[in-house]
Amino acid sequence: MDKKLNCVIIDDEKHAVELLVDYINTMPNLQLVKYFTNPLQALMEISANDQIDIVFMDMDMPGMSGIDLSIAIRDKTKYLVVTTGHSKYAYEAFGVQANEYLLKPISMSKFALMIKRLLNSELAVKNTVAADDFFFIKTDQVQKYTKINIRDIIMIEGLNNYVKIHTVNETHVAYLTMKELETKLQDNPNFVRVQRSFIVSMNYITKVEGYTIILSNKMEVPLGTTYKKQFLVFLGEKTMKSKRNVPD
Missing domain, CATH: 2.40.50.1020 (LytTr DNA-binding domain)
Structure with missing residues (x-):
């Protein structure tokens, strides 16, 4: 796969953002476009013109929940990956058509396996007649x-x-x-x-x-x-x- 997938991180916890930034930079098929620690700012600034492939979305954030934000921007990204410390959001994640669900703390191995699944699905779509x-x-x-x-x-x-x-x-x-x-x-x-x-x-x-x-x-x-x-x-x-x- 030649084209890198454009990534956006939305998480109010700075250390969680930094971890995902490191993981994304490690993966040769990914590139970070931008990140947000304020969900309202993400709502106002993300547009379809950004050509986003993956959004990494936290659930518990002040001002606007990850579920509400996911509903608002779901059509602006190809893949939605929920990142949260709580398993209780699994049903809601299904409702907003999340492609993956990562429970914090997120290890590099879990992150890499998840990206591999997305890349495989990306390849399958390209091979569709x-x-x-x-x-x-x-x-x-x-x-x-x-x-x-x-x-x-x-x-x-x-x-x-x-x-x-x-x-x-x-x-x-x-x-x-x-x-x-x-x-x-x-x-x-x-x-x-x-x-x-x-x-x-x-x-x-x-x-x-x-x-x-x-x-x-x-x-x-x-x-x-x-x-x-x-x-x-x-x-x-x-x-x-x-x-x-x-x-x-």
Whole structure:
């Protein structure tokens, strides 16, 4: 991998910042862009133009919590790594789509292994066939088509002989079946069918409360009995867990 990943550290503890700076400088694939000890300053100064690849986010900070800040800037970084001294934030970290969860004190070996996982996922994304990134659907007008970027799909909703494709910007209606779209997306690990009438993207799940899935567009999808086992396996694979004996 030739390009270095741009890193930002947000932590109110100076010694924690210094440790991560040392670790980042040690890794040949990383480069530090900036760091913040004030979360409000980070909120105001971080923008999409910074081209950030990894944000290392502390949870307990004065003025603004790491969870709230993560929600505000999640779309401005490719990877989010939670760094905290408390295991209690694991569920919240899942809710803000954190890629990794590092418990303090963070050793160099744990840090290096985590970076290796991110680099492997980065390589996997680059090896994805570009042709699978989008598809076109026919509109209700003759000879007119609409492009659907797969990465923008939040949810697909079945409506008898039609489907609604909910994306980050708008909703499209297409004369397609749920089975046809499920087949189209079957090689994409981010999509899972959770009910006879719903396929959702894991990228846009913000919460799972009991058997209700809450998405980033505020829609709530009930988990169907038939697909419950499949979804729980999917959820388990994406959930960060402590190796300690902690009650469920």
